[in-house]
């Protein structure tokens with residue numbers, strides 16, 4: 001392995017505590033946070049350079065028209081290189097963030113009362129987007145087999161009715177960490193075509209797959225699925241710059257692009273200068289950082305899986321194929337109520353509550369393992385102690 005450029009193993013908790021981001025700033029200082037999806041690692045050097053240069057020049061004015069920054073071309077280049085996806089930059093728009101893209105897509109391509117398919121358990125903004133836009137949740141529950149979380153295609157087919165308009169896909173999937181296989185994506189694409197659904201594909205974790213597993217953008221499967229798909233992605237998750245607010249929406253047809261743009265631009269909001277240039281630096285120049293971080297995360301993924309197996313009796317967990325989020329089924333521990341709440345109260349460790357990922361997931365919790373191995377050890381030990389102390 002190439003020598004490490006970034007000291008991922010040696011994070012200073014006192015410096016982390018000074019961060020003003022959501023992860024480190026929501027809870028009191030004595031609580032160790034392992035919840036919202038931010039990483040604790042240092043930034044990639046090219047991203048840091050871009051941001052520092054802007055500050056050195058006191059250069060925080062407006063960006064030029066975002067399209068003229070070249071970001072859509074960089075996005076197309078990146079999709080081609082990483083995923084073999086040939087993208088026309090003209091079919092991409094720069095948006096403020098992935099969740100915004102999800103909300104706007106639901107708003108534009110369905111009516112209040114229409115059904116939106118969501119595969120639960122799910123990253124909570126998917127549920128909020130359906131609810132807050134007055135749409136109806138068409139729940140496609142993933143099922144927990146012995147090998148991990150799978151799609152129940154029969155249940156999915158039977159839950160669709162005439163007013164189901166959108167398939168909101170999260171791939172790689174947060175919180176289960178699944179990277180859907182080609183045959184699974186083909187099954188979903190088939191259903192979308194049969195029922196004339198618009199697919200809104202959140203692929204923001206696509207750069208964070210493990211074990212060499214390929215991420216397959218659903219829009220690459222066939223022209224028929226591409227033309228009904230809006231793909232949302234950004235550099236913010238894989239390169240840990242969510243505070244810079246910048247994402248890309250790719251439209252598989254002009255119908256989708258013009259429908260999306262029918263909300264006036266200023267209502268959709270603007271994109272910050274730093275987000276655009278940080279994204280370009282991430283995608284163009286930061287691959288070595290990503291390789292290093294991804295391999296470190298894969299090691300952490302294994303640490304979590306081994307620890308759960310050996311030290312957390314009653315907890316079920318399928319090692320993730322992507323993301324840095326571990327989804328733990330704690331129902332077998334005998335603990336009543338929310339495990340995250342119990343762990344927070346007894347061990348001063350903040351995890352995500354399972355209930356926010358869908359109905360019936362109260363006995364689950366999500367752990368963010370994007371931190372140094374020693375802090376991860378502390379996190380896991382606190383979880384163990386919490387279950388012992390119940």
Ligand SMILES: Cc1ncc(COP(=O)(O)O)c(C=O)c1O
Nearest residue numbers: 037097098099123174202204242
């Ligand atoms: C699946 C998924 N989509 C979107 C986001 C957030 O993206 P953004 O900050 O661009 O809205 C996250 C963040 O954790 C996520 O896990």
